[in-house]
Amino acid sequence: NAGVTQTPKFQVLKTGQSMTLQCAQDMNHEYMSWYRQDPGMGLRLIHYSVGAGITDQGEVPNGYNVSRSTTEDFPLRLLSAAPSQTSVYFCASHTAGHQETQYFGPGTRLLVL
């Protein structure tokens, strides 16, 4: 298994540009989540999904959209990038009934100028 994969690893955007961060998992996990990591603040939940076609907001959803058309993929879209969205983004997944183990992807570093 490849586990949780994320692309790209690094990205530089200009203010106002849009982009999609990709996340995929091959473990048939129902639950997938997006977090952002900022210095001194730990990880904060952006959006999550409990299954294909079902998404919900986390702590910091503003400026981000998600969709879950398949079990495997959970893309995160930035509609109009802002400097405040400069961060490291992590995707995670786990299977129902096993919340004690969340598998994290390697992260995407995003810089918005």
Add this chain to the structure above:
Amino acid sequence: GEDVEQSLFLSVREGDSSVINCTYTDSSSTYLYWYKQEPGAGLQLLTYIFSNMDMKQDQRLTVLLNKKDKHLSLRIADTQTGDSAIYFCAGISGGYNKLIFGAGTRLAVHP
């Protein structure tokens, strides 16, 4: 909702024990977790403890849970340079898969 706090930095000598502390607010958190993040990498689940346990030991790692004080600690015995990383404490808040993380404790191991 859950709020998790931990000290930001810890420095220990190689071979000594490290103790990383964490406090949380939501006593209904079913599990409490410790994650390790090495430089430039994602988070790796290190260990976890179920809320009805007081202690869990896993090789060099010992997790202690004081439910009365809502205090969680991670003890690393015989700390090695490879243990240098950021350690995150996390709990579950409300919804089934909403992990709430502390800010992370940076562990520096020196000779």
